[in-house]
Amino acid sequence: MKTLASYDAIPYESIPITETHVDGLAALGRLFGVSTADPRRCRVLELGCAEGGNLLPMAFYLPDSEFVGIDLSARQVADGRRLVAELALGNITLLHRDVMDGADDLGRFDYIIAHGLYSWVPAPVRERLLALCATNLAPDGIAYLSWNALPGWHTRAIMRDMLRHHTREASDARVRLDMAYLFLEEYGAALAAEAGDLAPILETEVEYLKQAPPSYLYHEYLTETNEPMLFSDFMTQARGHGLRYVADVDLHTLLPETLGQAAGQVAAEIDEREARIQAMDFMRARRFHRSLLTHAATPVYDVPDLAVLRTLAFHADLSSDAEIDLRSPAAQPFVTATGSRYAVKHPLAKAAAMWLTARYPGGVAYTELYQAAAGIVATHGDAALATEEDALAGELLDLLAWGGVRVALDATPRANEPPARPRTHTLARAQLKHGGDCVASVRHTAVHLDEAGAHLLGLLDGQRDLDALVTAMRARLDPSLDPASIRDGCERLLWTFARNGLLETS
Ligand SMILES: C[S@@+](CC[C@H](N)C(=O)[O-])C[C@H]1O[C@@H](n2cnc3c(N)ncnc32)[C@H](O)[C@@H]1O
Known part of the structure; x- marks a missing residue:
């Protein structure tokens, strides 16, 4: 069976990517004049969906929409399918498939998401990905593609080159990862002392990478393909497939007035929109894009419509x-x-x-x-x-x-206070059971839990009140801890859970 061994060996941390939520994409598309589909009744395709950690919470909260995820790593798809089955979700399908095999059998989609895929696959796959967007996107559809940008990524590439060189002899992914962390430890101080003009950049990079999740370090810095590009080159490729730029989700990057006075003036004088964005990318030394595309035939405003x-x-x-x-x-x-x-x-x-x-x-x-x-x-x-x-x-x-x-588009009111006897939401409960330390909030953010947080969330069965929860947490935590501080900690966490929509409301 064809699979992607690197992701089978080191699965990607599969979590909600807030900016890809279809409710936000629908609203942004409308701000730029695209008549986007109602997120409550739409079709969504995610390419390179890993375990479905981004798609699944959307499917959970939007039961009348349909979600399809494609990924080439057999292990990640199998892991994701277990959670889909456990939640008995009938509106999401995870397919073990190569983007190269297309999606002709899957029909049209109102939203196509490809986060962390475009720069990280070889050129023929990038071409196929854009062709697939052109073929499978509905007329007023929105495709979201994230990609590494130049000129900013040049500085990151320095560290990537060093890490790839340092780990080049090892073939086992885990061994390479261990070697990379050791390199960051051992060389970090030396780089700061010896790298001259580049020292501040490299120091920042080393600290950034020490904090980064292992799967990010591996698949961004050790992987074979990671090809940042200029905005103008990205757009040349997209246009070649009949696609047009709508906006980036980081809207300030489109607006000259968000730059300092001198830079803003230079940018504002560039009439052509894409040339202006390219110039602003240069000024900001931009390293990442989260771009929205639609069909070339769909008219798009240059600026958001108030x-x-x-x-x-x-x-x-x-x-x-x-x-x-x-x-x-x-x-x-x-x-x-x-x-x-x-x-x-x-x-x-x-x-x-x-x-x-x-x-x-x-x-x-x-x-x-x-x-x-x-x-x-x-x-x-x-x-x-x-x-x-x-x-x-x-x-x-x-x-x-x-x-x-x-x-x-969604203006639904939601409860935000913990009830007297809180009960963990079905999705969060299933995600905890699945073994992660991260659950999805109702606002499609990733809520990372430490051990105490995960334990407390697991205790919320709708039977225990605060006193019972504090007693149970005391039994779990260091018994010498001050009971008042455990109570405070429990209360704070319960409010955090409530404000993230992790508790049942009825
Ligand atoms: C960097 S990860 C990003 C995962 C996820 N989208 C996220 O951002 O959390 C890239 C994903 O794309 C998948 N992938 C890479 N090449 C692929 C291909 N040709 N067809 C389908 N999936 C692919 C990998 O298995 C991996 O899960």
Whole structure:
């Protein structure tokens, strides 16, 4: 049986890739004028799906949509199928197949996802992948392709060259991985001392790789094929297959105004869109793209349409330690649960951030968000600013461009407090049982659990209250630990679980 031995030996950590969620892809496509399919009733194909860790949570939460995953590694597909069977999901199929064999028998798809595939396969497979997108994408479909970009990847390639050279004699994947980690340990300090101008870059690289998951280190730095390219070359290939660029999911990379003044001015003077993006890639020394494509025949706007933005829904988890100033447009820092910081200025945007956070992981439609924010500003801030709706739309777009808020079609409210006797959600329970330390949140983020977190999540059977959970955790943890700190830790984790939608709500 044909398989991909390297991924059978070192399976890829298969987790939700937030930016590939079809609800977000649908909304982004619409912002650029594509009439994307309703994510609740669509067909989705993922190429190089590994164990299905990205596709499966979408299939779980969107039962009326259909999901097909293709991967050449027999082991990963078999592992993924076990979880699909355990959850008895009838709307997802994982196929052990080579992209080279195409998907003519699978019909058209509204969304095609290929994350971590395009740069990591040889040129003929890249061609086939684009041809498959052109053939199998529905007329208003969106294809998401991530790929390593130049010029930024040149700096990463220095470390890759060294690691590949250092491990070249070994054939066993695990041995090569061990050698690579040893190299990072042993050479790290020397590189810092001896590498001259390159020392800061190499030091950062070494630290980055020491923290990276082993499967990433192996398949990015030790694997044979990893071919970063320029945006213009990527687009030449895509156009050759009748595909057109829609946007990148990292919207700020399309907008000259997100660069410093000098660079922004140079970029803004370049009329042709793709040439402008290429120039901005140079200025940012960009190393990664997450590009959305559609058919060449589908018209696409150059910039996001603010009128469409006003028809969409938003979700965000942004908090601020400071007292929120609703009287002036002074910038205030807001921080996501993962520590990313955003400066929010207009009182309406600050009030919107508070409103979204109070509802997270639920979504809020723009019209409701504006009404709520205007009500808060009128009551607790400068009422004259409450009517500046344009400012809210503009700042939301800015936050969206930088990843501070996410856009969606789904505005469903969701519970976000732990009940008295919490019960773990079916999907999270199955993922825990499957042996991972990562479960999927309802917002398609990867929730990594340490041992205590995984144990607590496993204990939530709907029978135990907080006292019973603390007693059970004390029995599991070091008995000399202060009971009050165990209680605090349990409470904090239960809130985290609730805000990630990991608990049953009825
Ligand atoms: C870097 S991993 C990315 C996995 C997953 N998409 C993710 O990002 O988490 C690449 C995946 O593509 C699969 N793959 C590589 N070449 C393939 C081919 N020709 N046909 C199908 N799958 C392939 C590998 O088995 C592997 O699971």
